[in-house]
Amino acid sequence: MKHIESESNASLKQWKKLHSRKEREKTGTFLLEGPHLIEEAIHSGAKLQHVIVEENYQMKDEWLKERFSLWSVPAKLMKQLSETEKPQGILAVCEMMDQPEDLIKPKGRYLLIDGVQDPGNLGTIIRTADSAGLDGVFLGEGTADLYNGKTVRSTQGSLFHLPVVKADLLQIIGQCKEQDIPVLSTSLQEAVDMRRASEVEGFALIVGNEGAGVQETLQKESTMNVKIPIFGQAESLNVSVATGILLYELQRNRS
Known part of the structure; x- marks a missing residue:
């Protein structure tokens, strides 16, 4: 020593x-x-x-x-x-971990993160994706640094458990569609109640920036826009909390 x-x-x-x-x-x-x-x-x-x-x-x-x-x-x-x-x-x-290629497989379960800027939120989301048994997480442009100290600590080690890859989210959406994987985008506009989403074997869920949400260009490329019902007076949910609800609902509804 x-x-x-x-x-x-x-x-x-x-x-x-x-x-x-x-x-x-x-x-x-x-x-x-x-x-x-x-x-x-x-x-x-x-x-x-x-x-x-x-x-x-x-x-x-x-x-x-x-x-x-x-x-x-x-x-x-x-x-x-x-x-x-x-x-x-x-x-x-x-x-740093290697950036694996060709992650998209039939019936896979993926999370696409669009511009989530808070490192603590990002780390918590990755930890939640790990807990929900996802096959990979993709970080789009404008998302916080995976290796920021706060991000790393917030993952509680989950960044070592599943692939977390920087990517062009439009390309990832295209690859998911090629594998017949439904792409679900969170949105408050023209979105269906998450509980009404049809059962899916695999999925790609897009969650977005804390203030602006998912970019419109990504929403337009999605298979379906979904939202979480709000029963109280809060306008919205923290992005990491919302992601957890959505991922577990999708897992519960897997056919």
């Missing part, structure tokens, strides 16, 4: 740069914080380059068998690396 004491250490400076999206994309790496996320990464086979622990942190013995560089730092430096108020004493530099 290597020890770092100085703020001017080159490795420390490089890891701190990973708080920036530009540096993450440049290096193809991102930060994982906390033992749960690191354990999920290890179990999924993700590539960890470095693990950094606070002095006297007790690591799990089985982790020591993994192939990564191990570093220790004092509490003051861990606080600089951490993006949370209360650092958990361990973080890792992880390589």
Whole structure:
């Protein structure tokens, strides 16, 4: 184990740069914080380059068998690396996952995310898609960065459990149609009650930006526009809450 004491250490400076999206994309790496996320990464086979622990942190013995560089730092430096108020004493530099191709398969179940800008919402949606047993998630233009620290933490490890791919959503819609997969877009205009949607074996659900919703161009390409009924006086639901309701309703109605 290597020890770092100085703020001017080159490795420390490089890891701190990973708080920036530009540096993450440049290096193809991102930060994982906390033992749960690191354990999920290890179990999924993700590539960890470095693990950094606070002095006297007790690591799990089985982790020591993994192939990564191990570093220790004092509490003051861990606080600089951490993006949370209360650092958990361990973080890792992880390589970004591969972007798989040809994900669309007959009867598959997919989520298309159009311009969801809040990292916490995005992470929660990915976690929900994982819980609902989906086959893949596609991130359209304008969507928050998958590897933003808040996004990663909000997924609670689900980003390692299913493919999450940056994509042109119009192309993905076209591929779904080629496989006879119904494409359902959330909308408040000319939309049917979600509970009236016909039973489907596979589906592609599009959810949209917190304020503007799904782009009209994507709605026009969908098979059907759907909405969640509102029984109270709220105008709308948080996008992550709405996604959860829709995905579980679709799963319940699978023929």
